[in-house]
Amino acid sequence: xxxxxxxxxxxHSALASAVRGDAAGYDWLFPIIETAHVVALAVxxxxxxxxxxxxxxxxxxxxxxxxxxxxxxxxxxGAFVFAAMSGSLLFASKAxxxxxxxxxxxxxxxxxxxxxxxxxxxxxxFRRVAExxxxxxxxxxxxxxxxxSLLLWILVIFYGRWVGFTT
Amino acid sequence: MLREFAGWxxxxxxxxxxxxxxxxxxxxQSVHIIALAVxxxxxxxxNLRLLGLGAGGRSVSQLVDTLVPWMWRGLGALLLTGAIQxxxxxxxxxxxxxxxxxxxxxxxxVLATAVxxxxxxxNARRWDAAATRPAAARRFAVAxxxxxxxxxxxxxxxxxxxxxxx
Numbered sequence: 001x002x003x004x005x006x007x008x009x010x011x012h013s014a015l016a017s018a019v020r021g022d023a024a025g026y027d028w029l030f031p032i033i034e035t036a037h038v039v040a041l042a043v044x045x046x047x048x049x050x051x052x053x054x055x056x057x058x059x060x061x062x063x064x065x066x067x068x069x070x071x072x073x074x075x076x077x078g079a080f081v082f083a084a085m086s087g088s089l090l091f092a093s094k095a096x097x098x099x100x101x102x103x104x105x106x107x108x109x110x111x112x113x114x115x116x117x118x119x120x121x122x123x124x125x126f127r128r129v130a131e132x133x134x135x136x137x138x139x140x141x142x143x144x145x146x147x148x149s150l151l152l153w154i155l156v157i158f159y160g161r162w163v164g165f166t167t
Numbered sequence: 168m169l170r171e172f173a174g175w176x177x178x179x180x181x182x183x184x185x186x187x188x189x190x191x192x193x194x195x196q197s198v199h200i201i202a203l204a205v206x207x208x209x210x211x212x213x214n215l216r217l218l219g220l221g222a223g224g225r226s227v228s229q230l231v232d233t234l235v236p237w238m239w240r241g242l243g244a245l246l247l248t249g250a251i252q253x254x255x256x257x258x259x260x261x262x263x264x265x266x267x268x269x270x271x272x273x274x275x276x277v278l279a280t281a282v283x284x285x286x287x288x289x290n291a292r293r294w295d296a297a298a299t300r301p302a303a304a305r306r307f308a309v310a311x312x313x314x315x316x317x318x319x320x321x322x323x324x325x326x327x328x329x330x331x332x333x
Contacts, residue, residue: 043204165193
């Protein structure tokens with residue numbers, strides 16, 4: 001089975017058909033799921049931006065990066081799961097079209113790089129966070145991670161919005 | 168009358184320019200989403216704190232001092248990009264009841280947030296010392312969260328419903 005077959009099978013599933021609103025009574029399912037996706041991504045981006053901006057040196061003077069991360073990131077992850085689930089449903093509705101779409105691919109490239117950047121930070125500068133937790137500005141590695149993360153997430157949103165105009 | 172105004176506005180050189188440049192509306196919408204993410208997340212973190220559900224390590228006044236200015240910055244970006252989208256496609260907004268519902272709710276939630284932030288700032292010590300928040304603060308937290316959610320829903324659904332009224 002090729003990738004194209006898998007995508008076609010996904011797109012022809014009953015679930016994908018429901019999301020597309022093929023049957024009467026399902027007309028509003030796509031807009032509803034899309035709105036849920038927007039709310040979820042708003043929480044993901046907003047909370048990530050709080051941490052990124054703190055890493056760049058903004059925020060409450062002397063406040064702990066570790067504490068901010070522990071307070072905010074559980075909400076980020078919860079919302080991310082929600083965004084991924086709603087996004088998967090939207091994807092299924094036109095799987096072949098989205099998969100071939102340039103903006104869609106760029107969005108996932110940016111998302112992948114954002115994840116990579118997070119891992120590098122997690123296993124790099126963040127391991128020594130005790131040394132710079134309340135310091136402002138944070139070390140260059142942390143500032144870099146924050147700036148790169150902010151930029152990549154902005155790209156994720158731009159490409160995501162563009163998908164709606166090009167599919 | 169709104170329809171005539173929309174017709175006049177969409178014929179202005181500014182609106183024409185915004186319509187002709189293909190990337191203006193998608194780019195403006197993207198910035199709009201980023202700004203709403205900032206505003207909604209900031210409101211959510213404050214409201215969760217008021218409800219005793221998060222950010223326990225930080226005082227209410229500290230949260231308000233840090234996050235409310237970001238809400239106003241985000242709101243500025245929302246108004247600017249919203250205005251760009253309205254000037255580019257006035258009819259789409261003006262005929263949609265959801266657009267007016269959205270504007271009304273924005274007015275209410277912005278006013279409530281300003282009053283709340285003032286109340287916290289003018290009496291920070293009492294707010295931070297209170298073991299449980301006043302009932303009014305909890306009501307504000309619930310109402311503000313629901314209003315912002317409804318505003319986002321209306322915003323997304325304007326695009327799906329405006330054609331029914333055009």
